Amino acid sequence: MSAVPAAEAAPNLKQGQFRNLILATLASTVGFWAWTIVGPLSKRYANDMHLSPGQTAILVAMPIFVGSIARVPVGALTDKFGGRLMFTVILGITAPLVLLTGVVGQLNNFPLLVVVAFFLGIAGTVFAIGIPFCSAWYESHRKGFATGVFGAGMVGTAVSAFFTPRLVAATGYSATHVIIAVIVAISAVLCWFMLRDSPARAGVPVEPVVPKLKAAFKLKVTWQLCFLYAVVFGAFVAFSNYLPTYLANVYSYDPTAAGTRTAGFALAAVIARPVGGTLADRFGPKIITLLSFGGTIVLAMLVALQPSGEHVYGPLFLLMALFLGLGTGGVFGWVGRATPAKNVGTVGGIIAAAGGLGGYFPPLVMGATYDPESNSYFVGLTLLAVFCLAAFLLALVVRHGGRKAEK
Template sequence: MMSGHTAPAVTGARRGMMLAIATAGFAVNFWAWALLSPLAPKLKDALHLSPLQQALLVAVPVVVGSLGRIPVGALTDRFGGRVMFPLVSLATIVPVLYLGLAGQQSLTGLLVGGFFLGIGGTAFAVGVPFVTAWFPPAKRGLAVGVFGMGMGGTAISALTTVKLVGAYGSAMPFVLTAIVLAAYALLAGLLLRDAPGRTVPAEPLGRRLAATLKLRVTWHASALYAVAFGGYVAFSVYLPAYLKTAYGLAQADAANRMAGFVLLAVVMRPIGGWLSDRIEPARVLTGTLLVVGVAALVQTFTPALAPLGTVAFLSLAAALGAGSGATFALVAQLAPANKVGSVTGVVGAAGGLGGFVPPLLMGTIYGRYGSYTIGLALLAVVAAGAVLLTATVVRRSARAVPGRA
């Protein structure tokens, strides 16, 4: 059903304001979500963690934030972003403060805090349906891509966390993030508005989720997002540990390079959405996933960072960012209006889970073989499979949908 009989005219400035506030909320919550990753090498040394334990430490918030997107996306379809953005932001404050003030003394404390820190990762499933409802179909790819730039919150964490700990102590980055989350929750509560005429589902939550799982776009986009965004998440949380181990970089240097990786991926995400508004999202995905496969294959040989290793990682960042934007351009175009949140939740969960597995796998492989080659080779193989899926099944399915934008 509709929230109103006639949707009033909406200005571009109004849309832009809602998009900006939503993007800021995504960035702030992702900043919180990624707080443990830059500190992983330091915590490993302080608590004498194994490579697998270190990987588990940074992966737990990812998996919780991923699975949590499924109910949060469905709840956003029902209650709207005006309610869900402040709610998610306020809920994230609790684990952030716990980790800053009491949770860094043991692996158990870190895992408990990291588990609930995953709440911040669910903000993505709030923003996509919120933004999609505000923009017409022809502009949704770019709009959702711009919103996706909020994943740059992980870069804020990478650039500031280690420095703040060094200057002011281990609690400072967490306390600062909690203050920003509280300020954003207040801002969102005052200024955010759901789109006029927003489609509100009437079915119960369980029935809506069941219907969502029957849609082909749900499964196609989930598989592709698991590779594109999953690859981005995996590198953004594990890259500092990888660079320190494989290349002997200092912790601060590795964190800065990870921030560069994240920033490039962030910039490329709206470009992927913009391209998808003009050509088929499947074509954009085919090209970006092909780049991912080639760059991962190059990196299996652990080339020198200057220049080949740097080129490989920058290529990965650009392709994963653009591919993530193109995936949700596909969702925005093909998902029914009253199920965008539910589809986003499932697809977002798949992307996050795609980022959960590689750090654990890389840590296990390195612990056993002393090399990352096998893990990177597996990424190349998975990317090749995704290229084949996109160029055949996904492209045919997208063209078969009546009224496809």
């Protein structure tokens, strides 16, 4: 008699878990590509519209803003409706927004392009969908691995930095946006027909969104992890979007060369993220997160000195990307441990929103503190080190961070 409830309490997660994890990661990659198509073309927009560094920073940061805020309701809606439906809807909305970005970008109308870039940010909410979707497919001791692998979908920023300017050079500005929009639309269709929500969701009562959000905001750990993720993921997003502008101003790279190097930065962080998640499962998220922030503090200050020679500053940026990638995996390795299972999507969405917001402000700060006379971003990079130090100290006191999750 007791065998039936036991079976129901422990659904078979093995069948289909890896396939759904990979499909969700690919969907995230496409979403991140669409989310970050403005950054690699920032120099083109700046030249065509005669934008100041501050205006360019606003344009680059605008998709990040709405992509961050909207992660909160999207994460809660994923808890309610499931990842299959939400991936399909978000990517389906994103495809025409990519086309609209291409159309408006040719009008040389800065205010209108900022408005369109704002709405394009909805593509960034795919992250808040995939965290609960993939986490539900894996056992508690492998959730760090699952969220780490899914987090590798942020390679879409590298894809955007590398391919977007090259597609523009090869096919033209308008054709590039058509190609990307078609890829996004195809991904939406594949999500609907090929993704499946975890059987662990079966029988779980669906709660109203607003009470779930209120309960999530009442958790102390929600706020703690929000700050940690805002710093580490925010730094990654900020660099992935603003690095082409930084390299153009400081080292005089053209868009294609800057995009190639930005892609390398993003790829290094992407590779490190699942490593960070896996190491968090094994050694605990606290030590991995502390290592991430400690390394970033040192590297941010070294980069702030603006060393000459790519053989010097190139490895410094790559090391910074690796430390940031470890941290993104480490911090999200904390979510499944410290959050009630039924609220993982809601809390994950809030934390993901904090990470996106963390990426919204740095480009604005970099643009505002840039010294054109010396081509210096010293103030902005010093502020990064300061915030990393604050996050390092906070990580020391967050619970559930040891080698084994606390019961």
